[in-house]
Amino acid sequence: MWTEFRKEHAWQIKEFFFTLKLLRRNPSAVAGFVIIVLMVLMALSASFLSPYDPIRISLKDRLSPPALTHLFGTDELGRDILSRIMYGSRISLRIGVLVILIAGGMGSVIGAISGYLGQKIDNLIMRVMDVILSFPPLVLAMALAAALGPSLNNAILAVAFVMIPKFARMVRGEALAVKEKQFITAARASGAKSLWIVLHHILPNCFSSVIILATLILGETILIAASLSFIGLGAQPPTPEWGAMVSVGRKFLMDQWWYATFPGLFILITVIGFNIFGDALRDILDPRIRR
């Protein structure tokens, strides 16, 4: 069974291992991948690896500097910052994944419809996307989050909305190329509906670019979400969100440097990790610069 599978799909298996080999050779891909894996592991194991309860208040330990008992120190309520960072990674990842799912899904469908139908509908959709893009993403997300009311879920919706045009524009471009292919005409000649052609023939052929864009955007997403929390429009206390921690910690930055520094450092590392991995992935999967 396994040997047969290996024989049947020899070509795909070869390509897959070749891609892995290229990834391994690319130092920034490896670095990014390691960061992402560590992030995910940290999020998964937060509940049994974190030394303290992230929201338990212990006023006698407040604002103690990094030491063996509290590696990253404690905040103004005596909560362990390391534990809060570990739990915070769950929230950041959740934001990232949800935003990518919502924005990637909606943006891809919108872009594919726009590119396939063309003409007036394309023009209409793309001008709407241009309007969204003309605002700085953070400012627009802020306005939306403020209008929806401050909460983590609203922040996710706001960031997703801002990210939709990025996917829509890219998928539209791909769709314009895919729709000229013969199999689209062939599908129309066999009586397929437009919606079916968009979902079944156009979208799957744009999928590889969507994945690459998703990895590239994940970092930015986490950053914007952290920014929203920083100004109080995202996660609400006592949720251990990195941006929110930096926000509160900045009041103590002069005397208790560790409070804002460590969460900020983790935002930085995570964003860099996703960005360099996305960059490397794009380079490696591009057949023109491959090999």
Place this chain on the structure above:
Amino acid sequence: MAEPLLAVRDLSIQFFTYQGVVQALENVNLTIQSGEIMGLVGETGCGKSVMARSVLRLIPDPPGKITGGEILFKGEDILKAHWRRLREIRGNRISMVFQEPMSSLNPVFTVGNQMEEVIILHQEVNRSRAQEICIQMLQQVKMPDPERVLGKYPHELSGGMRQRVMIAMELSCRPDLLIADEPTTALDVTVQGQVLTILDDLVRRIGVSVLFISHDLGVIAQLCDRVSVMYAGKIVETASVRNLFAAPYHPYTQGLLQAIPSVDKDRDSLMVIPGVVPRLINPPGGCRFHPRCTKRFDPCDHIVPKLFEVAPDHEVACHLYGEARG
């Protein structure tokens, strides 16, 4: 004579481009009887594919526009059909095989997946029954090991296999008419022969009518019952294959037949028709062939010749034979 399966009457199609209006087809007439294999032959760019696509209304609009005429399929005008009705016809009553087997299948799905979709779209069957039909069809196009082919992706098949998959797929709903737009052009000669034999065999057995488009007169002679010769967006001659090859009337057809290299005659150089196919933005007036024609005379450059019957089952549009002035 019974009502023809497909009757194209005075069809004109124009493309509106930045350089001007391209008159891709002008007053084209074509009929296909049930069970008949009709050939359509002509040089590159003379409007064969436009013709083929217009039957299923696949001309992109804009820039293309059907400016006149009608396409009657079993008496029903396809050009006036509601899009819902059109979808019922496409792939079910009339289906189409394209020129490039390389890009006619979606690269991200298996062959079986794509074949089953067409069947499920038009017939009320479940997936396992659709799969049986697929296997049957693949056997009929002489595909070795059809069960395994169903699980393969298009890139794993050769060009000939892919084209056979396309033929199997397009015939799976037992259409009344199959439009084959140069189905063997992209294949090499031996594979071309195989695919043609399979196609011939299968359509005669199922009783499908075919509109077979090609620029290869040899292929047409092998496969078709009747043939129309197209030049610069117009049909210049229509006849049974036997008549056309035995006694071509139109100077263009005569030129085409003389341009076929022959193995048994000793010839130093090939006969060619002087000049090139005119651009269709500003086609020559009168007979569109007159600038290249060796037999042109007075009326050719200003009177458009009409198709008329010069011999039984043989129509030609040329002033040489008198009545064309109409």
